[in-house]
Amino acid sequence: EDQVTQSPEALRLQEGESSSLNCSYTVSGLRGLFWYRQDPGKGPEFLFTLYSAGEEKEKERLKATLTKKESFLHITAPKPEDSATYLCAVRPGGATNKLIFGTGTLLAVQP
Amino acid sequence: DGGITQSPKYLFRKEGQNVTLSCEQNLNHDAMYWYRQDPGQGLRLIYYSQIVNDFQKGDIAEGYSVSREKKESFPLTVTSAQKNPTAFYLCASSIVQDSEQYFGPGTRLTVT
Numbered sequence: 299e300d301q302v303t304q305s306p307e308a309l310r311l312q313e314g315e316s317s318s319l320n321c322s323y324t325v326s327g328l329r330g331l332f333w334y335r336q337d338p339g340k341g342p343e344f345l346f347t348l349y350s351a352g353e354e355k356e357k358e359r360l361k362a363t364l365t366k367k368e369s370f371l372h373i374t375a376p377k378p379e380d381s382a383t384y385l386c387a388v389r390p391g392g393a394t395n396k397l398i399f400g401t402g403t404l405l406a407v408q409p
Numbered sequence: 410d411g412g413i414t415q416s417p418k419y420l421f422r423k424e425g426q427n428v429t430l431s432c433e434q435n436l437n438h439d440a441m442y443w444y445r446q447d448p449g450q451g452l453r454l455i456y457y458s459q460i461v462n463d464f465q466k467g468d469i470a471e472g473y474s475v476s477r478e479k480k481e482s483f484p485l486t487v488t489s490a491q492k493n494p495t496a497f498y499l500c501a502s503s504i505v506q507d508s509e510q511y512f513g514p515g516t517r518l519t520v521t
Contacts, residue, residue: 399451
């Protein structure tokens with residue numbers, strides 16, 4: 299069964315304290331892994347797409363990496379405005395356009 | 410300003426009533442999607458449409474219906490057959506089937 303697991307469920311950091319969020323997946327034939335940021339009461343905001351193991355993408359303080367079993371979202375020197383829920387989703391192989399989402403990591407960055 | 414709009418932001422209905430949630434996009438995207446988000450669960454796909462006049466059921470289509478008469482519009486009807494309709498509903502679109510999906514601001518539906 300296709301599955302996505304995110305850890306930790308919640309993470310509290312001090313401003314400037316770098317860390318990583320994990321997204322492990324079990325899918326048949328990965329056709330893309332997606333990271334989103336979601337603020338409370340709002341729709342998810344697209345961050346990155348990764349397609350193959352070894353691929354990396356960066357945007358400001360965020361860097362996403364991909365292996366054959368998991369993806370990491372590294373946050374370098376976070377600021378309070380980085381506080382949000384970060385969602386990971388995978389598109390398994392096959393004909394459908396389905397995305398399978400994890401339950402997210404709630405990140406709180408304290409000043 | 411290109412984007413996806415959903416209306417209304419909040420919606421309250423009595424049990425037994427059908428309700429329609431609006432989703433409009435001006436991104437010229439071919440594919441559109443409806444998801445449901447509940448606390449502690451990942452987003453779950455309700456319906457998706459790859460082209461006008463065509464749509465497919467997602468994982469939790471029971472009690473929902475959709476139409477795709479125009480490329481920019483993909484309304485979702487929550488019928489009285491949906492047993493637990495209270496949730497946060499998200500509409501998304503993508504350029505083509507395999508590209509990243511962009512989400513609207515969501516509609517929070519409360520049924521009492």
